[in-house]
Amino acid sequence: MEALVTLVGAAVVIIILRDVFHTLWHPTRHGGLSRIVMTALWRLSAHGIPGRRAKGLAGPLGMVCVVALWACGVALGWAVVYWPHMPEAFVFSGELEPTEHSRPVDALYISLVIVATLGLGDIAPAEGWLRIVAPLESLVGFALLTATVSWVLGVFPALARRRALALHICHLRRAGPTAGHLDSDAGAVLLDGLAAEFARVTVDFVQYPESYYFHDGHGDTSLALTVGYAAELAERARRAPHPGARLSATALDAALDDLAAVLDERFLRTGENRQTVLAAYARDHGGR
Template sequence: MTWLPVLAGAALILFVLRDIFHTLWHPTRHGGLSRLVMRQVWRLSTHHGDRWRPAGLSGPLGMLVVVAVWALTVAVGWALVYWPYMPDGFSYASGLTPAEHAGPIDALYISLVTLATLGLGDIAPTAGWLRVLAPIEALVGFVLLSATVAWLLGIYPALARRRALALRLSHVRRSRVTAEALDSAGGAALLDGLSSELSTVTVDFLQYAESYYFYDGDENTSLPGQLGYAAGLADEAARARHPDVRLSASVLHTALRDLATVLDERFLRTGGPPERVFAAYAADHGRSGAGTGPGRGDGGGAGSGRP
């Protein structure tokens, strides 16, 4: 029955590798394990919001937990492959009694040492296929390390783009742009720029879904708190006399709908219109989701919670 733990170990290894692939390298799908871990850490933060959310701990902590789960699951999987062949398939350093170092903990030790590419050599495989398998595990460990670095290098620029868009909207809102000023060629250019940045953020949510679970502490750089104003801005521009402004307003409305669709399908599941999705997004991030357009105040009303 030695093949049962080997099959279980192989299944664990393939499951984690698939999860890493869909989380980091496939732009349209994301790993179920990483998504589940990030969501659970985010939900836990809602019960400790006074301490976790202002410090922005839920996103970084969730990524740390995901990487730890990946590494531990791969190590356990390889340990299950090694364990049935201990001690006969391994050589032991002098001073170690093989019969006393052939348990599951010893198999996990070998797996962790190999995965971390430490190569201590006190317990080493001697069977032919095990000697091939151990370097493969070391390669997987290197891939895991590289994947973690790539994840970090990708997700933080995505967060910066999201926060830059929020700050841009905050600048417009705090500048108290009037309806008359918006009804001009400059207003059309402003709306076009916002549409372009919204498109980039929408793609970021598709490719780096985990970025949703990062909390933006400052109100002016928090996109959930600014989208209501963006929607109001598009509504006001749609009533402008300038044809370029109306065209740009139509494009901005479309960009907002696309963003709402991604947020709703991947995270919120409200099944409602963009206004309802943005209100749920704001509520999930502890923000007010409603906003106003030019000539109607400084923006920001009471947001509604997720239905």
């Protein structure tokens, strides 16, 4: 029975570490704890809680919830590993009575002390294998803290790139480039730059899918509400006599196709063409 409970605790730890791995270093479309939490909060903010502010909180609150679940899962998993072996596999300070401090809550206390690397020493592992396992938990706790910081430092620059692209498109819309502007070397360079920016944003959605669940508002920084104008520019430039402009328009079209494919595969799942996918993206982020 002790071995079975220990294996259950180890399985919980492995599941949490697998989720951290697939969230930060090997993102996949198959879900996981982070994906479930972020999607649930996004849908709740969109359909269950009225108001723009609620939708704006979905992404940040989702990240906080995911990190909290990771930390709690690791601590609970290791506590389940320790509990069946208490008190005989641990040494207690003189002020503590071992039989009175061998409850599940004491196992959780030991786990929290170790994962937080506090090193209080009032209860410490005595058996050889536990003296190896406990430092491993400390390493996992340190890695989890580092992973959380890395996650934040990765997601927010991705958001900045997405919002900067949206603002760039808005500036172009205000400038109102004509067919003559697009039918030139400058027009080709302009479209090339947009294609490169869309490629970066597409990679961001693949590498940091959680960034999708951050609402960009209803202004000029919302890519969901401005991407349609970029498609319009590509359509106009494809008919331009300038060969460079036509080539750049084709590249921008391909970049928009890639963006729509990633959005549909990972988030929207409409199974439709690019125009329908981008319209669904706009609706999902508050557009009409």
